[in-house]
Amino acid sequence: MPLKCLNDRNIIYAFNYDDDAWEALRATNKSTKSLRTACCGAEVTLKTSHLGTKYFAHARKGPCVTAPMTAEHLLAQAHIIEGTQAAGWLPEPEANPPISEITPNGREWQADVLATNGRAKIAFEVQWSKQTPNETLHRQERYRASGVRGLWFFRHLNIETSKELPAFQIYFNEDTRIFKVQLDPLHYMDDELKHTPPIPLQAFVQGCLTGKLIYAPAIGLTFPMEIFTKNKQCKRCLKMTNIVTRLKIRISDKLPGCPNLETDIYRAGIQPYVLEWLPAATLRELKIGKLKVRKSFMQVERQASYFSNGCFHCDGIQPEYYEERSLEVEHLVSKVEIEFTEALAKLFSARFVNYWWFNRA
Incomplete structure (x- = not known):
């Protein structure tokens, strides 16, 4: 077809x-x-x-x-062509490389739709039937060797998307005859984001070719960070003190559809950032004790020394063990602006940082 x-x-x-x-x-x-x-x-x-x-x-x-080709595959090609034309790029269906661009190992390729804009070339592939991950990687390497970026739409997505291999799942509605692209649902664990709607294929392709599809979009930007605390009784002096329980980086405020990130003060490597985000003046204002390394008095914590909350009044350690089991209500007490650097991003699970984001604006 x-x-x-x-x-x-x-x-x-x-x-x-x-x-x-x-x-x-x-x-x-x-x-x-x-x-x-x-x-x-x-x-x-x-x-x-x-x-x-x-x-x-x-x-x-x-x-x-x-x-x-199936009728669905053919229609998807047509929608990709429409999106390519809307972006001002030149579409070529069933495109083969010129002789001068055949990959070094002599293997040719054929793209469902090759989008060209000057020297920039992107091959859009619709995989309506099943394909093994190894075959996908092999075909993507052929494109790379020819200086072409490959972007994949799968009916059955069975490979992890990455910067080197952008791959997305597509769905087809037979009643409306519209294809829609679903960004990786694994990223949307936040209750506020899990209902992120899919994107029509034509609009998605147009966006890809006009700078709306971005990898690891949060790195290098600033975001509001929410500070959550609990008010609990110090085991040492018996006075009430505030402790930091959670920090929430509101990625979705600037990048709609992106997952927000949460951490406590115990995450490995986060402590220098916490001290930067919550200087002494902020802690005093919020009636939070100093955040520093202290030795635990609890056998269940093996009397270990670790970065901890302290009592605002006596500086006594507020053990993580009790914090995890406390029934006090958590309160949002403040917000600060932070920069989400590449170094900071490495402290979080890669799948919640390194993903493709589509700017719907």
């Missing part, structure tokens, strides 16, 4: 014809038989899929080994 064919050695595209022009081309070809397939040079017949996509097909069966 190709979207292009040859007319006297000139390439023509099915998506450039409206219904009247398509019927006129069909009538002309019926009498002249001038149209030929780009894959093997066989005679062409003009067809329309049951989903409404115009395409060129072999007029009769022959030795050509080009694999057939």
Whole structure:
């Protein structure tokens, strides 16, 4: 089901014809038989899929080994082409590399849609049938060796997306005949974000080509960070003191759809940042004791020394053991602006930092 064919050695595209022009081309070809397939040079017949996509097909069966496409695959290609054109890029369906760009090992590739803008080239691939992760990686390497970025849309997503291999799941609604792209749902663990809607395929492709698809978008930006505390009784002096229980970096405030990040003061490597975010003046204002390394008096904590909350009045350690089991109500007491640096990002799970974000604005 190709979207292009040859007319006297000139390439023509099915998506450039409206219904009247398509019927006129069909009538002309019926009498002249001038149209030929780009894959093997066989005679062409003009067809329309049951989903409404115009395409060129072999007029009769022959030795050509080009694999057939499903109607869904063909329609997805058409939507990608529309998104590419809307972005001002040049789309080429069923695109092969020029001889000069064949990969060093001699293996050619064929992109469902190759989008070109000057020297920039992005191959969009629709994988409607199942494909092994190894085959995906192998095909992506062919693109890379030719200086082409590959971007994948999977019906059955079975490979982890990365900066080097952007891969997304697509869904098709037969009633509306619309494809939608779902960003990785593993990122949306925050209750505020788990209902993030998918994006229409055409709009997604247009956004990809106009700078709306960004990898690890939070790094280098500043965000508000919420400080949560509990008011509890010190075991040492029996007075009430505030302790820091949670810090929430509100990534989604500036990057809608991105997961917010949470930490306590015990996360490995976070302590220098906590001291920077919560200087002595802020702690005094919030009636929070000093944050520093103290020796625990509890056998259950093996009397270890660790970075801890302290009593505002007597500086006694407020053990993490009790903090985890306390029933006091947590309160949001303040916000500060912080910079989300690359070094800070490494302290969090990579999947909540290194992901593709689509700017819907």
